[in-house]
Amino acid sequence: MIYLFFPQGKPETAPVSSLELISAETPQQTETPENENPIIESNLVIDIKGQVVTPGVYELPPGSRMQDAISAAGGFTPEADSRAINLALIVVDETSLYVPANGEETVLPAASSTAPASGSSLINLNTATEEELMELPGIGPSKAAAILSYREEAGSFKTPEELMEVTGIGDKSFEKLKDLIIVK
Numbered sequence: 050m051i052y053l054f055f056p057q058g059k060p061e062t063a064p065v066s067s068l069e070l071i072s073a074e075t076p077q078q079t080e081t082p083e084n085e086n087p088i089i090e091s092n093l094v095i096d097i098k099g100q101v102v103t104p105g106v107y108e109l110p111p112g113s114r115m116q117d118a119i120s121a122a123g124g125f126t127p128e129a130d131s132r133a134i135n136l137a138l139i140v141v142d143e144t145s146l147y148v149p150a151n152g153e154e155t156v157l158p159a160a161s162s163t164a165p166a167s168g169s170s171l172i173n174l175n176t177a178t179e180e181e182l183m184e185l186p187g188i189g190p191s192k193a194a195a196i197l198s199y200r201e202e203a204g205s206f207k208t209p210e211e212l213m214e215v216t217g218i219g220d221k222s223f224e225k226l227k228d229l230i231i232v233k
């Protein structure tokens with residue numbers, strides 16, 4: 050809480066600074082409460098390949114974006130197709146990023162271990178991670194988190210149509226997603 054005082058006359062005592070007021074009214078906590086464990090975030094490791102100045106494995110701080118990863122690798126080469134990379138994506142640990150050359154046909158990355166064993170490229174709503182859900186059109190971080198939250202609270206999805214029960218996903222969103230998702 051900050052108080053601002055506007056003197057109307059001469060003060061009879063020494064003025065008190067707003068910093069002193071803040072520290073006097075805001076107790077400083079120096080220890081973590083016993084029931085709270087501090088979250089220790091480790092750095093992310095990403096493998097960057099293709100048309101960057103210095104391809105290789107890079108360690109980045111949590112919350113880094115693809116833009117940061119490309120910068121760590123020295124930036125794009127003149128031959129790079131920079132439009133093929135979404136620079137706003139948040140880097141996920143153990144990601145492999147390939148930057149194609151202009152005119153190069155883009156090859157989709159190999160399926161992760163949580164993808165359906167049938168080799169299908171459909172996203173399983175009951176096993177997908179937040180990152181996998183965000184690969185779906187119209188699903189960003191908040192909707193992906195809502196899907197995961199719904200799955201934790203209500204249990205596994207029984208049908209793909211149950212996705213419409215998730216906050217923020219209506220008929221129009223489901224129409225775009227129905228051919229891209231499965232439940233197993």
